[in-house]
Amino acid sequence: MKKIIKYVITDILRNRIVLVYTLFLLAASFSVFALEDNSSKGLLSLLNIILIVVPLVSIIFATIYVYNSAEFIELLVSQPLKRKTIWLSLFTGLATSLSIAFFIGAGIPVLIYQANIIGFTMIGVGILLSIIFVAIAMLATVKTRDKAKGIGAAIMLWLYFSLLFDGFVLFLLFQFADYPMEKPMIAVSACNPIDLSRILILLQLDVSAMMGYTGAVFKDFFGTYTGIVFSFVTLLLWIVLPVWYAARKFNTKDL
Amino acid sequence: MIIASNVTKQFGKLKALDDVSTTCNKGECIALIGPNGSGKTTFIKCILGMVVPDSGFITFKDKNILHHWKYRDGIGYMPQIGRYPDNMTIGQVLDMMKDIRNKKTALDEDLIKAFSLHNLLNKRMRTLSGGTRQKVSAALAFLFDPAVLILDEPTAGLDPVAAESLKEKIIAEKEKGKLVLITSHVLSELDDLVTRIIYMQEGKLLFNKTIEALRHDTGEDKLSKAIASVMTGLTPNLSSKERKF
Numbered sequence: 001m002k003k004i005i006k007y008v009i010t011d012i013l014r015n016r017i018v019l020v021y022t023l024f025l026l027a028a029s030f031s032v033f034a035l036e037d038n039s040s041k042g043l044l045s046l047l048n049i050i051l052i053v054v055p056l057v058s059i060i061f062a063t064i065y066v067y068n069s070a071e072f073i074e075l076l077v078s079q080p081l082k083r084k085t086i087w088l089s090l091f092t093g094l095a096t097s098l099s100i101a102f103f104i105g106a107g108i109p110v111l112i113y114q115a116n117i118i119g120f121t122m123i124g125v126g127i128l129l130s131i132i133f134v135a136i137a138m139l140a141t142v143k144t145r146d147k148a149k150g151i152g153a154a155i156m157l158w159l160y161f162s163l164l165f166d167g168f169v170l171f172l173l174f175q176f177a178d179y180p181m182e183k184p185m186i187a188v189s190a191c192n193p194i195d196l197s198r199i200l201i202l203l204q205l206d207v208s209a210m211m212g213y214t215g216a217v218f219k220d221f222f223g224t225y226t227g228i229v230f231s232f233v234t235l236l237l238w239i240v241l242p243v244w245y246a247a248r249k250f251n252t253k254d255l
Numbered sequence: 256m257i258i259a260s261n262v263t264k265q266f267g268k269l270k271a272l273d274d275v276s277t278t279c280n281k282g283e284c285i286a287l288i289g290p291n292g293s294g295k296t297t298f299i300k301c302i303l304g305m306v307v308p309d310s311g312f313i314t315f316k317d318k319n320i321l322h323h324w325k326y327r328d329g330i331g332y333m334p335q336i337g338r339y340p341d342n343m344t345i346g347q348v349l350d351m352m353k354d355i356r357n358k359k360t361a362l363d364e365d366l367i368k369a370f371s372l373h374n375l376l377n378k379r380m381r382t383l384s385g386g387t388r389q390k391v392s393a394a395l396a397f398l399f400d401p402a403v404l405i406l407d408e409p410t411a412g413l414d415p416v417a418a419e420s421l422k423e424k425i426i427a428e429k430e431k432g433k434l435v436l437i438t439s440h441v442l443s444e445l446d447d448l449v450t451r452i453i454y455m456q457e458g459k460l461l462f463n464k465t466i467e468a469l470r471h472d473t474g475e476d477k478l479s480k481a482i483a484s485v486m487t488g489l490t491p492n493l494s495s496k497e498r499k500f
Contacts, residue, residue, distance in 0.1 A: 003354050007340075014342040071338030078303050078334070079355055080327040251322070254266075254306040 001085045001092075004076065008093025012065065018101050021057050025105025028053075039113040040205060043122065047201055050106060050126050051194055055133045056158050062094050062137035063154040067147045074255050087250045091138055091243055098130040118204045125197040128235045132193045133158075135242040142246045142253065165192045182217035189218075193238045196231050256281055256403060256434050261311035262301055264294075264458075271297040272308065273458040281402075284425070284435040286445045288482070289455035295438045296335060298455070299405055302436075303332055315403075328356070331401035335408045335438075337392030339380040345391055346376035349398070358399050366394040369420040385412045393421055397428070404428060404435045410444060422448065442479040454482070 012018055028049050036042035066073075069090070076086045107123045114122075137154055144150040169188060173181055189195045203222050221227045257279040264272040271294045279285055287295045300306040302313055304320055304327065312319050315326045339348050349372075353362070367373065370390040380388070389412045396404060404425070410418040425448060429435050439445055452469060454461045462485065466478070475481040 003351075007351055011340050011342055069340070072340045074305065074334070075337075075339065076355070077305050078327065078330075078332045079352070080324055081355065082324045252307050255300070 004089035029109035058133035
């Protein structure tokens with residue numbers, strides 16, 4: 001398994017997109033920190049950039065990469081290798097390289113300007129988001145054979161998680177405005193890794209007061225030890241479930 | 256060595272393989288022939304475990320291959336269109352395969368020499384012509400000295416010199432007692448290679464005969480003519496266009 005991961009990572013590193021992505025993150029984070037006089041304000045701006053860019057790049061890059069490696073996968077499948085090994089190596093290779101890119105691009109500036117618990121949470125969340133969206137991308141690629149359809153599905157999934165879901169939550173809140181929605185909102189937020197990450201960091205930043213009563217309920221839940229464990233476990237589930245399901249599908253897929 | 260029993264595979268409405276059963280033994284060189292889309296490649300992919308049959312099973316050395324992977328150690332496969340990671344060089348691809356196979360005994364580098372691939376080791380795969388890719392695929396199939404060779408249209412795209420050295424290599428391996436499975440459309444090329452013919456059409460195995468039996472039955476010496484005469488006998492209601500194959 002190690003061998004294939006090695007080949008996948010060297011192949012991705014030869015592909016300059018990941019390098020460009022790293023440089024973009026570096027430029028964005030340094031300029032954000034340089035623009036704001038208060039580095040925790042800078043962190044807040046960086047958060048918004050990261051929550052849009054990291055999922056987008058991870059899901060699109062991973063989808064296109066898996067489709068472009070179709071022949072490589074075919075070559076490996078005809079060799080004495082377990083299919084599960086091939087699939088998990090591909091996932092590990094993609095997740096590792098995108099996580100490293102994120103860590104160099106955004107993690108290092110954060111460590112320079114804001115090396116505290118908030119900074120660490122932010123780096124952890126960014127890496128988790130990179131991995132989650134690679135996992136979701138691999139699920140999309142295993143489900144659709146057609147490249148254009150698969151990439152389309154990946155873009156739709158990203159749109160859903162970063163825009164549509166918020167609209168859906170707002171709609172839900174307005175429709176059920178007369179009912180106490182604060183507690184169910186916690187469950188709803190677990191359905192979207194991006195929202196969950198945002199809540200985690202916003203609560204660390206102590207701007208939850210601006211989120212009204214819901215913010216207070218969130219603070220009560222996510223601020224506690226159980227809440228943090230719950231959210232990390234949920235984020236991990238967002239990795240494990242798609243990868244597990246995609247690996248199962250790949251095991252019986254016709255190539 | 257390879258036994259297929261009632262293998263059936265359906266892609267949507269298309270029945271790619273319909274109840275195919277056959278046995279392949281050591282020292283044979285079997286030609287899988289048939290029109291385009293007759294299920295030859297699907298059958299090969301079933302043997303390699305790349306396509307999972309809907310029903311029926313395939314055994315390799317008396318073991319069912321379903322969800323197994325170790326058996327592929329004994330197979331060298333040359334795909335119809337060999338495509339490799341674009342950014343890798345030929346040398347890197349060869350090293351990677353050696354690394355994956357992790358074979359302890361000596362490697363068979365005859366074809367690398369015959370195609371003089373060492374002069375191209377630093378070329379990236381995306382810059383290669385179709386023919387050179389085919390050479391790499393062929394070299395990889397023979398490199399690990401496998402007991403079974405599966406060659407999907409091996410000579411398509413190769414220049415005459417390379418095709419000839421590949422043919423010599425195939426004959427040499429057959430003499431060593433290996434099982435060779437070839438699909439091809441160039442029947443004249445198969446004349447001095449094959450010992451048995453499997454003819455497929457629309458996913459069905461139409462006939463399965465040794466070449467001597469075929470020559471004897473049809474009275475034709477050339478394989479292409481023998482096949483043509485069998486086909487006209489087998490399917491009298493084929494249109495002339497189809498008969499031309």
